[in-house]
Each structure stands twice: as C-alpha cells, then as structure tokens.
Amino acid sequence: MKSIAQYAGNLLNHVEALYRPGERELAIELVEALGCAVTDTGFKGDGVDTFLAVHPNPDDRNPNNNVFYISQIRSNQLAVEERLRRLNEEDSEFAALLENYRQEACTKPFGIPHFALRYPSSQDVDDVSKRINASLKHRLKDRLHLRIFRPGDADAAVCSLTQGFLFQDVIVSGSFLMGQLIELQTQS
Numbered sequence: 001m002k003s004i005a006q007y008a009g010n011l012l013n014h015v016e017a018l019y020r021p022g023e024r025e026l027a028i029e030l031v032e033a034l035g036c037a038v039t040d041t042g043f044k045g046d047g048v049d050t051f052l053a054v055h056p057n058p059d060d061r062n063p064n065n066n067v068f069y070i071s072q073i074r075s076n077q078l079a080v081e082e083r084l085r086r087l088n089e090e091d092s093e094f095a096a097l098l099e100n101y102r103q104e105a106c107t108k109p110f111g112i113p114h115f116a117l118r119y120p121s122s123q124d125v126d127d128v129s130k131r132i133n134a135s136l137k138h139r140l141k142d143r144l145h146l147r148i149f150r151p152g153d154a155d156a157a158v159c160s161l162t163q164g165f166l167f168q169d170v171i172v173s174g175s176f177l178m179g180q181l182i183e184l185q186t187q188s
C-alpha cells in the first residue's frame, strides 16, 4: 500500500479537535476504540499539554496528513462553553432546542456537521462498535450514541454505503455542548 506521503495531489489533510480538561486519557481511549493510533507530536504551542496526532491508518503514522489532532480546550473557549452550559441550565427553551439538536444528531445525522473516517469493510465498523460498547458506553451513558446505517435500511441516506454515526462529546471540533458526530464509513 502506498503511504499518504506519496500522494502528490491536494487533499484534506487534518481536523483540529479538542478534549476537556482531565479527559486526555479518555480521549485516547475513544480514538483507539475507533481503531486509530495515537502519537504525541511533542508540540505544545499555547496549550497546557502536547498535541496528540490521531492516525486513522495505524500503519501509516504520517504526522501531517490523514490525521486529526487533539489537545486540551483553551481557556477562552472553555469560558464560552461554561456560559452556554449555564444558559442550558437556566433557560428551558434553550435546553429544549439543544436537546432537539442532540436527538437529531443521534437519529438523523446526515445534515449535522461531522467528519468521517473510512474503513476497509463493514466488519471493521462492527469491530469499532464492539469496542465502544465494551469499554465506553456504560461509562459515558448519554454522552455517546452510535447508530449504524446499512445498505438497504429504510432510513439510510446512501444505499451503497455503510455509515456508522458516533455522536459524542469527548472530542469535538466545535462546541462540547453541541457534541461531535464522527462518521464511520465503508464503501464496499
């Protein structure tokens, strides 16, 4: 198999994501359950800890391509998240809207922001599901929901694809309150 470094064209090369303070190990556990390998970039920047590189292909740990990074949320965004969390507690209308959004992310995820990982086969997606159910589901409870759409399912969006949608708020490339969908896709 060619390495990603040998690909010369333009490509979507990384996603920048975050974890909450105190959840670095949990974030590693989650991405490893997804079948990814984690390496430490050693780069800290303005963060409190180093950026971790998450490699969807454990056999090609290119630090710059086909990768997403996770690091601890910065204080400015944490303040925004905290303000939103309080709003959610105090404003029942806002809380209902947010709950609607989260429910839709779990049940009809096709128009909800996400990024996607490709797997060689639907068996690989099933293996991810087994690992998540075994190690994380009981601990994260309503912080995590996995739904797999298979070809032929009445509510599947694309008949030729298996699409698992993992909704969770351990690693996000946006707001922790709104959570993050990660699609687990196979094309065979």
Ligand SMILES: [Fe+2]
Binding pocket: 114, 116, 183
């Ligand atoms: Fe998608």
